[in-house]
Amino acid sequence: MLCRCCLLNRCIHWSLAVLLCLAAYCMPAAQVLAGDDAQRPRIGLALSGGGARGAAHVGVLRVLEAQRIPVDYIAGTSMGSIVGGLYASGLAPDDIEDALAAMDWEHIFSDDPPRQERSFRRKRDDDLYLIKAKPGISDDGELKFPTGAIQGQKFDLALRQLTLPVSTETDFDNLRIPFRAVASDLGNGQSVVLSSGDLATAMRASMAVPGAFAATEIDGKLLVDGGITNNIPIDVVRSMGADIVIAVDISSPYLSAEEVEDVFGITAQLTNMLTRSNADRQIATLTDQDILIVPDLADITSADFERSVEAVALGEKAAGRHRDELARLSLAPDAYRGYRLALGETPDRASPVVHFIDIENDSGVGDSLIRERLHQPVGGPLDRDRLERDIGNIYGLELFQTVEYDLVEKDGLTGLLVRARARRWGPNYLQLGLTLSGNEEGDSFYNLGFGYLRTGINEYGGEIRTRLQVGREPLVSAEWYQPLDPLSRYFVNAQVAAKEQIVSFYDGQNPERLADFVVDEALLELAMGREFGVYGEGRLGYRYLTGDVELQTGTPGWPEFDFDTGELFARIYLDRLDNFYFPQSGWLGRIDYAAAREAYGGDGDFDQVELYGTGFYPLGNGHIAGIGGWLGTTLDGEASIQDRFRLGGLLSLSGFASNQLSGEQAGVLTAVYYRRFDPLPYFQWYLGGSTEYGGVWEDKQDIGDDGLFAGSLFLGADTPIGPVYLGVGLAEGGHRAVFFNLGRTLVR
Secondary structure, eight states, X not given: OOOHHHHHHHHHHHHHHHHHXXXXXXXXXXXXXXXXXXXXXXXXXXXXXOGGGGGXXXXXXXXXXXXXXXXXXXXEETHHHHHHHHHHHTOOHHHHXXXXXXXXXXXXXXXXXOGGXXXXXXXXXXXXXXXXXXXXXXXXXXXXXOSEEEOOHHHHHHHHHXXXXXXXXXXXXXXXXXEEEEEEETTTOOEEEEOBSOHHHHHHHHTOOBEEEOOEEETTEEEEEGGGTOSSOHHHHHHTTOSEEEEEOOOOOOOOTTTOOSHHHHHHHHHHHHHHHHHHHHHTTOOTTSEEEOOOOTTOOTTOGGGHHHHHHHHHHHHHTTHHHHHTTOOOHHHHHHHHHXXXXXOOOSOXXXXXXXXXXXXXXXHHHHHTTOOOOTTSBOOHHHHHHHHHHHHTTSOEEEEEEEEEEETTEEEEEEEEEEOTTOSEEEEEEEEEEEETTSOEEEEEEEEEEEOOOSTTOOEEEEEEEEESSOEEEEEEEEESSTTOOEEEEEEEEEEEEEEEEESTTSSOEEEEEEEEEEEEEEEEEEEETTTEEEEEEEEEEEEEEEEEEEOTTSOOEEEEEEEEEEEEEEEOOSOSSSOSSEEEEEEEEEEEOGGGTOSSOEEEEEEEEEEEEEEETTEEEEEEEEEEEEEEEOOOGGGOEEEOSTTSSXXXXXXXXXXXXXXXXXXXXXXXXXXXXXXXXXXEEEEEEEEEESSGGGTTTTOEEEEXXXXXXXXXXXXXXXXXXXXXXXXXXXXXXXXXXXXX
């Protein structure tokens, strides 16, 4: 029998054991293992930059998880910050690989929204032959340019979609794994370590390759790619508390002397030298306890994003070669489970309910212009796809440098914050354009154009455009366009212009030219209309023209006179082309009606109609076919020389020079085929040809009679400054023309 004292001691021991068991049952596993966990060394992961080669980091992460190696801190540069930030936010390696494989990189690295989704007003910029590039101009006349070729609008949206579950977390220490993104300050050339703020913005700043991506502004600093100053942030991860560093170096190696053969090779080599030197300094700080993994990525370059899955496998293979070194950092299964539990739950990726919508807008237009284009219902779950389409439409107004969104918390509620940043190089823009053409008769035609555009002059996004053109058809014009509501559904438009044009008369459609007339005219036009979303518009207006017609060449006796034309006009214009320069799909249609009357201030009465339609269809493997037709007809009355329809030029009876023919009636049917190919980098090239039938006539009943067949062969390129066409045209009757067009489009 136990003595009373022994019995008491045993009861105490049993009670303590029961309490410890209850505590162990109730406590999280991470706390149970806290004693062992606290004794192990802290492990930090330093992920280098290297563009598309950075997908190899995903393979390394997969091996670390397979070997049960805990990661306590992550610091990344450029692509290393993308992979590291996504992993720190809770995405598994498989999820990151799937995201990289699913991305349309060509689409992401282009700021332009799909043309069909651009505002109709911005689509009409394509009607001008002014080239796409629009540098800004300051009030004192100084030219301003973007800080990068790509603003990163679509790339930012892709990052936000992946980091949305942690978008309300602004302290990177509170992510599942503490994280740092490394960028470079353009102002002083120093490395900047980002430890808080918006995760997507921090990752984008870290990857903003100078010249390619626009600099990212954070806290008043312009930040670019961190690889310039610290491409393998070993010191950063140590400062976070890492005892042992696993560094992954995927930076591009030096090019051989044979590979440095042009300006692009020299630029790439200079970049490699810049990043390699600071990377080597970081690697020199590694100790025997640290591990350096250098994947052999063979010929995968920093731009080969389409080979990301291949790079993942090579990263996994490289980490596998270090299994013995990594094994000493491996935790026992129970301890690793405890580590994973201590990280907390994976962030919920379900769409949150949006309780409010806030707008941040530093441009000259009103917040309502942005808010009215957002279809996200307040009180409903976040519709990411609809939101991204809406933001694409807002960006397509070409008023903003970036349009971003975030989830924010206010008074315990989750809301949507949309930030629209005005263009740093706007709102004043300059444009240039050039068209050239010629024929075997020795005629050459050129127009050199200059344009000035001022956008966002008031809260509804009014704008002013002026143009100056010199060459065959001199012109000066000024236009005011003013939406009347935030959605630009209703608008007024006013234009004044003075121009000179050449109108030629031929003997029917024979080679013999009878006369050339110089038409000088001034124009006043007032219109109001309704836009149909991004599809098109209808407008009604009044147009007054005054000027004179003088004989330039031809036998004496042709009429010379002054004229006045006053007319009411109506237009319906629909545009769903995917590209105005080299369409691959979509259609466009336009109807114009004008009624000139003496009562409206003119010299005579006549009615004219223009009809135009075209459609393009992909045939697969880069082959595109198109068909279109244009008809201009004088319904009744007699149109004077200045009001005649003109024809000639590429795809409009290509054997004639641009606008070489004229008549009271004119029309052409065109079938075109071209094929995309890529003999040289950086541009999209096209080789094609056309078959055409049409002509000019004086009487309506003659339309279609004695028409001419024509055709063309052309080489085209969609360049950063606009479309370029070089080709030759032939038409019945021995007509030949050669043409070189810069800025002029395939669409009439």
